[in-house]
């Protein structure tokens with residue numbers, strides 16, 4: 001707690017190379033809050049508030065890159081992201097694009113960036129996605145109707161400031177949904193065929209911290225916020241070294257068809273995953289009950305045939321995690337009827 005006070009020191013290092021400006025991407029929730037007084041914003045620096053009502057898009061990231069280029073005229077020593085997964089992903093992508101030609105969409109995929117980005121610092125204000133530890137930055141490409149990350153070693157933050165004071169203001173439901181992303185990353189990784197000792201070690205430790213937090217009476221106590229912040233980082237590290245499983249592809253389906261946000265989408269899906277993760281689903285429900293968290297219901301009521309088809313297509317397109325979870329022949333398990341029946345339970 002209080003480590004945000006060290007940010008000024010952290011930023012001395014990149015300034016040694018000549019550039020002096022720092023651009024801060026801060027979640028719009030903090031616009032007008034006293035967190036801004038705790039950031040060492042100087043005369044050469046800019047603060048940009050990120051509207052996180054919707055998840056990041058490639059067009060949105062391109063617009064931020066143009067704005068930074070215009071306002072700072074090449075004088076960028078560091079990019080600092082302060083927020084949840086959406087803001088962290090935005091700042092990672094902008095940092096990369098400041099040192100690489102072209103647009104965000106050019107780099108959606110794996111290992112496409114030729115140059116490292118600008119020095120980047122991640123400061124999570126919401127725990128769970130592991131975006132602070134991962135090598136991806138997830139963006140929606142509206143033109144191609146595709147949600148895909150900029151996966152690269154250059155997408156990893158150079159430094160992190162993990163300060164649990166910053167998560168004190170997170171609304172309860174959001175805290176639970178995003179925190180559960182860690183739980184789900186780890187159970188998916190552990191149940192997959194790509195598992196290995198290193199990813200498993202991160203997963204086991206992160207799960208143990210999640211159980212401490214979500215089976216306790218006060219999931220948002222100072223101690224539990226500290227635990228969940230570390231769990232998130234470890235969960236991100238686990239998944240950065242392995243793959244997710246059945247939950248994330250179904251959640252991506254909800255996201256493509258209904259624009260459901262990542263973390264609440266995962267929770268909706270998890271509640272319908274008895275066939276695949278029976279023990280974990282029981283524990284998930286126990287945590288939800290203990291924390292008295294509601295879940296949206298009947299999310300797939302009254303769909304057209306075209307929408308059912310979209311749901312199916314945008315789920316089974318995620319071959320890597322589905323092969324990890326169910327094997328090469330996953331389409332014989334996830335038939336169109338079975339997928340529809342699973343969505344209908346949500």
Ligand code: NAD
Nearest residue numbers: 029055084085086125126129131134136138169170178262
């Ligand atoms: P988010 O960044 O979308 O924010 C959710 C809400 O919480 C917003 O309304 C925001 O204003 C609010 N918020 C954030 N911090 C707050 C605070 N301290 N107090 C009060 N409100 C606060 O949420 P998220 O769940 O952390 O991130 C989801 C995003 O992360 C998605 O875009 C998803 O694609 C991405 N993601 C990325 C990775 C990765 O490895 N890069 C992994 C999983 C998910």
Ligand code: ZN
Nearest residue numbers: 129181185262
């Ligand atoms: Zn996730």
